[in-house]
Amino acid sequence: xxxxxxxxxxxxxxxxxxxxxxxxxxxxxxxxxxxxxxxxxxxxxxxxxxxxxxxxxxxxxxxxxxxxxxxxxxxxxxxxxxxxxxxxxxxxxxxxxxxxxxxxxxxxxxxxxxxxxxxxxxxxxxxxxxxxxxxxxxxxxxxxxxxxxxxxxxxxxxxxxxxxxxxxxxxxxxxxxxxxxxxxxxxxxxxxxxxxxxxxxxxxxxxxxxxxxxxxxxxxxxxxxxxxxxxxxxxxxxxxxxxxxxxxxxxxxxxxxxxxxxxxxxxxxxxxxxxxxxxxxxxxxxxxxxxxxxxxxxxxxxxxxxxxxxxxxxxxxxxxxxxxxxxxxxxxxxxxxxxxxxxxxxxxxxxxxxxxxxxxxxxxxxxxxxxxxxxxxxxxxxxxxxxxxxxxxxxxxxxxxxxxxxxxxxxxxxx
Amino acid sequence: xxxxxxxxxxxxxxxxxxxxxxxxxxxxxxxxxxxxxxxxxxxxxxxxxxxxxxxxxxxxxxxxxxxxxxxxxxxxxxxxxxxxxxxxxxxxxxxxxxxxxxxxxxxxxxxxxxxxxxxxxxxxxxxxxxxxxxxxxxxxxxxxxxxxxxxxxxxxxxxxxxxxxxxxxxxxxxxxxxxxxxxxxxxxxxxxxxxxxxxxxxxxxxxxxxxxxxxxxxxxxxxxxxxxxxxxxxxxxxxxxxxxxxxxxxxxxxxxxxxxxxxxxxxxxxxxxxxxxxxxxxxxxxxxxxxxxxxxxxxxxxxxxxxxxxxxxxxxxxxxxxxxxxxxxxxxxxxxxxxxxxxxxxxxxxxxxxxxxxxxxxxxxxxxxxxxxxxxxxxx
Amino acid sequence: xxxxxxxxxxxxxxxxxxxxxxxxxxxxxxxxxxxxxxxxxxxxxxxxxxxxxxxxxxxxxxxxxxxxxxxxxxxxxxxxxxxxxxxxxxxxxxxxxxxxxxxxxxxxxxxxxxxxxxxxxxxxxxxxxxxxxxxxxxxxxxxxxxxxxxxxx
Numbered sequence: 001x002x003x004x005x006x007x008x009x010x011x012x013x014x015x016x017x018x019x020x021x022x023x024x025x026x027x028x029x030x031x032x033x034x035x036x037x038x039x040x041x042x043x044x045x046x047x048x049x050x051x052x053x054x055x056x057x058x059x060x061x062x063x064x065x066x067x068x069x070x071x072x073x074x075x076x077x078x079x080x081x082x083x084x085x086x087x088x089x090x091x092x093x094x095x096x097x098x099x100x101x102x103x104x105x106x107x108x109x110x111x112x113x114x115x116x117x118x119x120x121x122x123x124x125x126x127x128x129x130x131x132x133x134x135x136x137x138x139x140x141x142x143x144x145x146x147x148x149x150x151x152x153x154x155x156x157x158x159x160x161x162x163x164x165x166x167x168x169x170x171x172x173x174x175x176x177x178x179x180x181x182x183x184x185x186x187x188x189x190x191x192x193x194x195x196x197x198x199x200x201x202x203x204x205x206x207x208x209x210x211x212x213x214x215x216x217x218x219x220x221x222x223x224x225x226x227x228x229x230x231x232x233x234x235x236x237x238x239x240x241x242x243x244x245x246x247x248x249x250x251x252x253x254x255x256x257x258x259x260x261x262x263x264x265x266x267x268x269x270x271x272x273x274x275x276x277x278x279x280x281x282x283x284x285x286x287x288x289x290x291x292x293x294x295x296x297x298x299x300x301x302x303x304x305x306x307x308x309x310x311x312x313x314x315x316x317x318x319x320x321x322x323x324x325x326x327x328x329x330x331x332x333x334x335x336x337x338x339x340x341x342x343x344x345x346x347x348x349x350x351x352x353x354x355x356x357x358x359x360x361x362x363x364x365x366x367x368x369x370x371x372x373x374x375x376x377x378x379x380x381x382x383x384x385x386x387x388x389x390x391x392x393x394x395x396x397x398x399x400x401x402x403x404x405x406x407x408x409x410x411x412x413x414x415x
Numbered sequence: 416x417x418x419x420x421x422x423x424x425x426x427x428x429x430x431x432x433x434x435x436x437x438x439x440x441x442x443x444x445x446x447x448x449x450x451x452x453x454x455x456x457x458x459x460x461x462x463x464x465x466x467x468x469x470x471x472x473x474x475x476x477x478x479x480x481x482x483x484x485x486x487x488x489x490x491x492x493x494x495x496x497x498x499x500x501x502x503x504x505x506x507x508x509x510x511x512x513x514x515x516x517x518x519x520x521x522x523x524x525x526x527x528x529x530x531x532x533x534x535x536x537x538x539x540x541x542x543x544x545x546x547x548x549x550x551x552x553x554x555x556x557x558x559x560x561x562x563x564x565x566x567x568x569x570x571x572x573x574x575x576x577x578x579x580x581x582x583x584x585x586x587x588x589x590x591x592x593x594x595x596x597x598x599x600x601x602x603x604x605x606x607x608x609x610x611x612x613x614x615x616x617x618x619x620x621x622x623x624x625x626x627x628x629x630x631x632x633x634x635x636x637x638x639x640x641x642x643x644x645x646x647x648x649x650x651x652x653x654x655x656x657x658x659x660x661x662x663x664x665x666x667x668x669x670x671x672x673x674x675x676x677x678x679x680x681x682x683x684x685x686x687x688x689x690x691x692x693x694x695x696x697x698x699x700x701x702x703x704x705x706x707x708x709x710x711x712x713x714x715x716x717x718x719x720x721x722x723x724x725x726x727x728x729x730x731x732x733x734x735x736x737x738x739x740x741x742x743x744x745x746x747x748x749x750x751x752x753x754x755x756x757x758x759x760x761x762x763x764x765x766x767x768x769x770x771x772x773x774x775x776x777x778x779x780x781x782x783x784x785x786x787x788x789x790x791x792x793x794x795x
Numbered sequence: 796x797x798x799x800x801x802x803x804x805x806x807x808x809x810x811x812x813x814x815x816x817x818x819x820x821x822x823x824x825x826x827x828x829x830x831x832x833x834x835x836x837x838x839x840x841x842x843x844x845x846x847x848x849x850x851x852x853x854x855x856x857x858x859x860x861x862x863x864x865x866x867x868x869x870x871x872x873x874x875x876x877x878x879x880x881x882x883x884x885x886x887x888x889x890x891x892x893x894x895x896x897x898x899x900x901x902x903x904x905x906x907x908x909x910x911x912x913x914x915x916x917x918x919x920x921x922x923x924x925x926x927x928x929x930x931x932x933x934x935x936x937x938x939x940x941x942x943x944x945x946x947x948x
Contacts, residue, residue: 002512023541023817026849029857044855050654056495057474060812062467062536063495066780067657070852076672079654079785080503083468083495085475091492095504102510104650105416105680117815125810130474132808140804254513255490261479284488292513396478400491531881531888541816542846546939547883548910553897556877564875564923609894612878612918656852660899660908664875 003108004410005100006241006248008042008234010368011035012195015229015356018119024064025071028115031230031361032072035111038377039234039244042109047234049078049099051112053092054360055085057126058118072113085130087256089114089231089364090308090393090402094254096235097404108237115230116360123226123359130396158223158311160276160396162215165313167277169217171328174316176217178331180208182312183222183354185340190351192380197227197356217313222354224310229358231365238410249371253293253405255285258398272399281399282321282392290323293405295388298323302405304346304373304382304389306366310353314394319347322392322403341382349373349380363393367404374408416680419509420637420644421791422516423452424752426627429591429740432526433624437471442483444628445520449485452630452640460514462486464493465501465521465744469533485518497696498522498627499747499777499787505631506647515636522626522745530622530743537780539657549659551698554781555619556611559701561664563613566716568704570613574604576700577618577738579724584735586725586764591623591740604700618700618738625742627749645755649683649790651676657784667702667709670776670786674710677774681790686711690790691770692757693731694750696777697738703731706776710788725765733757733765747777751789758793818860819847828937832867832929834905842906843867869929870948871902871909878918894918900927900945912944920947 011034013019013027022030036042050072052065061067065074065081080099084091096112118126128145139145165179187203190196211221234244241248259281260270271278286298295301305324309315316330324345325333333339339347348354350369353362370389372378387409393402425447427433427440449456462484466476477484477493484491490513494501498521505517534551535544543549562568578599584590585597596603599617607617630640637644653672655662662668674686683689693712697703704718712729713721723731732739734753737746754773756762773791778784816824819835823846826833834845839854843865851858876898880890896916899908913921914930926948935941 002510020815021818023815023820026817026819029850033857053495055474056468057810059540059814060536060810061540062469062533063779066537066654066784067539069654069657069784070848071850073850073855074654075656075852075855076653076668078652078673078676080500080652081495082492082504083475084493085478095492095507098504098507098511101512102507103417104507104510106676120814121812122810125808126474129472129808129810130478133473134479136804136806139806140802145806145808256492257488257490258481258486260487261481280488285490288490396475398478398481400478529887531883532885535883535885540812540814541820542939543910546911547885548897548912550883552879552881552883552888553877553910556879556897557875557899560877560923561875609878609880611881612894614877658907659910660874660901661852661906 003101003103004238005097005235005251006238007251007371007406008236008241008244008248009035009038010233010372011038013230015195015197015227015358017225017227019117019228024059024117025068027117027228028068028113028230029071031115031232032113035232035234042244044073047073047109047111048107049110050074051080051082051092051095051099051110053081053083053088053114054116055083055088057129058116058121058123058359060121084395084400086359086395087363087393087400087402088360089362091256093233093364093367093404094256094402096233097251097254100235100237108240110235111232112235113230113232114361114364116358117228118226118359119228158215158218161311161314162218164276164317165217167275168313168317171277172331174331176209177205179217179222179312180205181334182315183208185334186348186352186354189349189380190355193350194379196351197225218311222312224354224357227356227358229356229361231361231368233364233368247375247408249374249406249408250410251404252407252411253289255288256400256402257281257284257288258400261398277317279321279399282318282401285401285403286322289403289405294411295405299325302388302390303386304370306350306370306391307347308353308363308366308393310357312354315348315352318392346382349382363402366393367391367406371406374406416649417510418634418646418648419506420632420634420646421755422630422632422637422640422644423448424629424755425451426589426749426752427625428589429623429625429742431591431593431623433524437524438480438483440626441480441520444626445485445518448628448630454640456485458516459485459489459518460516461508462489462491462518463501463505465498466523467495467744469536470523470528470743472528484520496779496785497747497777498745499751502629502748502751503650503652503787506650509631509633515632517631518628519631520626520628521748522742524624525622525743526624551781552611554659555614555699557659558664558782559614559699562701562705565665568716568719570605571601572719573618573701573704574601576703577604580732580736580738583725583733583765584739587734587739590735591621594621594735594739614699620698620737620741622743623740625740625745627745627752629748629752643759645758646792647789648792649677649681652787654785659781664782667705667783667786669783670706670788671709673786673788677788677790683790690772690774692733692754692767692773694734694754694775695731695736696747696750697736700738702783703736707731725767730767733762733767750775750777754791758791819849823847824937827941828935830931830935832869832902834865834867835863836865838863843904844907845902845905867905868903871900871927873898873923873925873927874901874908875899875923876913876921896921898945911942914944914946916947
């Protein structure tokens with residue numbers, strides 16, 4: 001029970017605000033090709049099962065994997081679809097891990113694919129309809145539909161991030177400059193990542209602050225883009241991994257825990273409603289994943305992190321909540337270069353979600369990039385050797401945090 | 416494959432228009448399953464839900480169901496296919512060794528949305544969808560005709576399945592009231608409205624409101640929780656290619672391959688002899704015949720000759736099957752629950768005698784493009 | 796029993812979608828607008844797809860865009876059909892008075908079937924294996940509706 005799982009490859013399609021040259025199937029096939037070309041000994045016949053996901057509201061397609069079967073090479077193969085909103089990519093990666101570790105007869109090599117082609121739909125409608133059933137009663141009080149999506153929040157709409165930002169800033173007393181600094185670091189990193197979307201090597205803090213507010217304290221310059229793109233990861237067993245790549249990346253801990261359901265400012269209960277920066281989900285997920293992975297001191301033992309953060313305050317928040325930095329000290333770490341490419345604990349050298357956000361895929365791109373850093377094959381590779389890394393995902397006002405802890409050493413399973 | 420135990424289950428009564436909301440329904444199903452098993456909320460380590468954004472008319476349709484599904488501060492995820500596929504993910508999580516108790520629940524409320532329209536959204540948006548000639552209704556018609564043409568099966572033989580399942584449903588207190596009919600005849604079925612010729616309305620598994628939940632545990636824990644665990648000894652799942660023009664609709668390649676995988680894992684060499692009861696998710700009466708053959712319970716074209724009544728040679732869908740009530744995202748899960756009831760001797764008036772091994776299937780997509788099969792065994 | 800006030804809120808949330816078809820289908824639709832049917836051929840197994848595809852599902856290889864195009868005739872064979880009173884669109888499903896006959900037609904020289912209406916036929920006249928021919932719309936637009944349906948040869 002419980003085989004050791006390794007990641008042997010990760011691939012991406014090009015991300016852009018409009019991938020008008022491809023339909024959904026072709027977009028996904030690009031990521032699959034990129035993933036498989038890095039492991040030339042693996043062909044489609046070697047893949048035993050597939051796991052897929054995206055956020056279906058954005059493309060107006062229900063269970064699109066059914067149509068895209070051939071484009072992924074999945075004809076007559078076992079296929080499972082996992083979708084969890086903004087964390088879909090992370091959940092798909094975790095499901096890929098579970099499909100291998102379960103050790104079913106004949107299932108040892110699994111391709112996990114996540115994608116989004118947001119340019120085909122209306123992102124704000126897709127996001128708002130998370131809670132529209134609950135909050136539509138406000139229409140009867142005279143509040144219009146677009147106002148609702150700003151005032152209240154559910155799903156990954158900016159409203160949730162804004163509440164997280166204000167409660168976080170209340171504890172840490174940081175300024176907007178601290179937020180802008182995170183954005184600048186991400187966009188500079190994205191410029192060196194071939195598949196990223198917003199490549200801005202010359203962005204400055206002043207540029208970011210010189211944009212109007214979307215919703216205090218977040219300005220247009222700080223907001224993540226809406227991208228089209230796909231990502232694929234190949235999972236297999238420890239035994240097979242050795243023949244497929246030089247440095248297999250062992251998946252040692254996974255978790256995806258949620259807070260309470262909360263429509264901030266209106267409905268729901270618990271800590272998510274009262275203090276969105278408390279993040280019980282992140283705390284619990286990291287407890288579970290680190291315990292599985294045998295990580296006792298995350299700050300010392302983790303060499304690299306890809307933290308899911310569409311908005312800069314979230315990167316500061318989760319680097320703390322996931323145990324990388326002491327509470328309230330994350331802004332200092334960014335100021336002092338600790339999280340830079342050459343720093344002690346580099347974060348988001350791919351540019352993170354702040355530079356590229358294809359919602360269904362972005363939570364998978366975090367563990368994918370974190371794995372590539374261990375392999376030494378990332379686009380914007382850090383100079384130091386990475387032994388242990390983490391990739392996280394976040395979804396909604398219920399703060400579902402997916403977390404994957406990886407290392408170049410397998411962790412013998414605990415019971 | 417290591418054994419995983421089904422240690423509890425619960426299903427709400429299926430209704431065509433339930434007078435309560437989805438949160439209450441989910442809570443009823445999940446809380447009921449936990450209570451019946453004598454467990455507590457804190458025992459749950461992982462929850463897998465099965466809902467569909469288009470059916471629920473909301474993005475991330477499982478997001479506000481975290482608490483009612485028992486998932487608060489538990490490691491949870493969601494499968495967007497049939498409830499039977501969600502059980503697969505629960506199974507994988509148990510086999511990983513990371514979890515000791517998994518809750519799997521699924522269901523939806525078709526009284527609140529236009530079902531056929533949401534099925535239309537599964538089609539290829541770049542070619543087929545604008546004209547909507549390919550949809551779940553026409554797909555059913557194509558499938559039945561392909562099967563009848565290839566093997567010379569008659570409409571009456573197909574209608575027989577609908578009659579059997581509706582009579583069986585009359586014995587199942589949880590089945591959909593509109594589907595239950597003790598006195599239905601083949602003529603009634605053939606004279607009902609045309610759905611997509613040659614399929615008639617009474618041959619169709621009518622979508623209805625419902626939610627079901629079941630609990631999974633590893634072998635050691637399962638024996639602590641209940642004296643009657645039902646063991647999942649084999650599982651297989653498979654997805655065929657998409658375009659109807661590329662497929663042979665007279666058979667089910669996906670279920671054939673899924674069955675092969677499941678039988679292999681469970682060590683089943685001669686399913687016809689070793690299986691005592693089957694609960695198959697048949698979206699239409701003809702699908703039950705096609706699936707019976709794909710699963711090697713009958714030779715190709717010979718399924719109508721098999722006596723699948725409750726007292727017959729190989730009972731199929733003694734609970735009434737999907738024709739007895741089809742809550743999308745829950746139907747496959749209910750088939751697993753019904754098969755488990757048979758193994759535990761809990762099926763009351765539709766109990767089959769001497770059940771040691773059972774199979775249960777689920778499906779998703781046009782003409783069961785993706786199928787899943789479980790082999791279940793009872794006793795210690 | 797007291798009277799209860801129930802608030803009903805009726806409204807429409809508009810969600811518009813526009814799908815990219817990709818370069819293969821783009822070329823196909825350009826030809827369709829000129830009342831020409833084209834497909835592409837897998838270089839490995841020889842299967843011919845209409846509409847054309849980037850990937851051959853059997854061989855799992857990419858069919859290069861520059862070559863492998865096949866001109867296809869307007870004729871084909873009826874593989875399957877059904878008759879239905881249900882009409883579905885992206886808002887609702889309703890029943891119509893006159894049923895539609897929908898068929899799967901395999902164009903001569905291709906390996907897959909097109910699903911379209913069968914026109915000018917009574918249900919009794921339809922037989923599997925019939926020879927069919929495309930009937931084009933008069934004003935083509937470069938989308939799937941350019942093929943009005945199939946008629947008997």
